[in-house]
Amino acid sequence: MKDLLRKAASRLTEPIPEFNIIYNTDLKFADVSTDIGFKLASLLKDNPNNIAQQVAQELKQMNHQAVGRVEVLKGYINIFYSQNYLEDIYSKIIKEDSIYGSHPKKKFRINMEFISANPTGPLHIAHGRQAIIGDVVSNVLTKAGYDVQREYYINDSGNQIEMLGKSLYVRYQQICGVNAELGENSYKGEYLIDLAKEFKEQYGDKYLKEPDLKLFKEFAAAKLLEQIKQTASKAGIKMDYYASQKQLENESKDKEIIGFLSSKGMAFEKDGALWAKSTSYGDDQDRVIRKSDGLFPYRVSDYAYHLDKFKRDFDLLIDIWGPDHHSHIKDVSSFLQFAGYDKDRFKVLIIQHCRVISGGKEVKMSKRNATFITLDELLDDIPRDVVRYFFSMRKPETHLDFDLDLAIKKSMENPVYYVQYAYARINSIFKKAKELDIKHSGEDLDFARLNQDERDLLRLLVRFPNFVEISAKELDPTPIVSYTMDVARSFQSYYQKADKDRSLAVLCDDVNAREARLKLLKAVQIVLKNCFDILGISAPDKM
């Protein structure tokens, strides 16, 4: 459509300035609008409305098969699709079914890294938000034609894991009746008591006197990772690949980083530690790359990990992090640029803070002291679909209050039921049609048999690929969510009109109208189902 407009405008003048295709939320204006009149106005020294009139005239004369009515209003050109075009799209929806809305496959590999929680405790609700947004954005990108790998980076090495091993040992001692106290930085969650019991069942009191810290660490980390995987799967999260920090270290990838920076003259000693001269390649401050105790800080293996991802041949790396890692972006990104990778090939999506509200008060969360609500517990109380929809509803970079009381209630504030109900209702109509032995099939739709509401419904379905595109571009699930609401609302509103006027019912007496309506609803159902698939929620046959 944009090319078409450019062509039409080029009959007036050249070159044509950049202009926009506008998909207004309100279908009453048009299927597609454009601001080209405004853009050309200053160039041609005429008022936008006149220019728009002229472009519209040219457009009409081109007689393109997709273009129906063309109007000019307040400087905008408003274009309505032709009947033929809408009928073609209908056929496309039916033919493509679950593929409808997908964009052509691109040879562009994206690595989407998300969750990546330390295996030192269960996932909490903030992880849940990151996990679900990561999953949904991955779905959208796949739909938009990208080749996406979902990846989890396991921080199974370093201080936190040390502390985990020590904490488990203390709990183990306590289980065995030995007096022992958790330290200041210990993991205080009760889940370690359960793990200590498991440990004792497996090993008895064999390690009480001579603790094998390596065993404690590995036992705890392996068990906790297993729990995390189970929780993720409970939330419907798909993961393709698990990368391990420990493995990178075993392969000396961290040492290679030090070697690399040293060889480039970017390392210097200070206060007994080794520093990267990162300010000379774009960072805000120099960074420690070997601590004075001889160990590498987290960032070194993180550098190594991201280089490793590039070496595995991804065109774009997307990381989803919590806001507490914000300062880490510049750190990693300036290193990657120094290592020769374009800055646009590394994107970080910061998912903002997620507060949990219960009884009108915030529930404070901390992994170290035992009070927090786990994602697992949340999923016990609240259906997966609700949780997924809730977390997808708000833009990733905004703060989110998760009100437990509201989510637990099957109230109207859970719009997921609204969209699913639309799907179930359509299903119910098909069931009824089957009982009455009413036939409806085929990939063709006679537009002339649709009334205005039905035509508008079809026009809305045509927009689905646009929403996939914008959602993928913005790495944001919310456009898909609002679109799903739009489709459901349009259907519900249309459906209800039969209350007043029986001839407006889908299963009315007019055979032709009936067939056309059933066919249309088939397409509505396909689009709803495709939206649900992206969001990872179920499409219930009945509710």
Add this chain to the structure above:
RNA sequence: GCCCCCAUAGCUCAAUUGGAAGAGCAACGGAUUUCUAAUCCGUAGGUUACAGGUUCGAUCCCUGUUGGGGGUACCA
């Protein structure tokens, strides 16, 4: 101090990213012998936090101010 995020209807949020401010909930009024009322229709609700700037046009971009949240380690 410096950096990041946020501020739109009473509440929770949209607005296809610089193009025509819109939903849901709550409130009020109405619709139920149905194709599933987990629904629909209507009413009301706005100086888009404030002040400037750029633009034909700003909720969106820039500058400043206010308020809320987060970060600013030889932790991860």
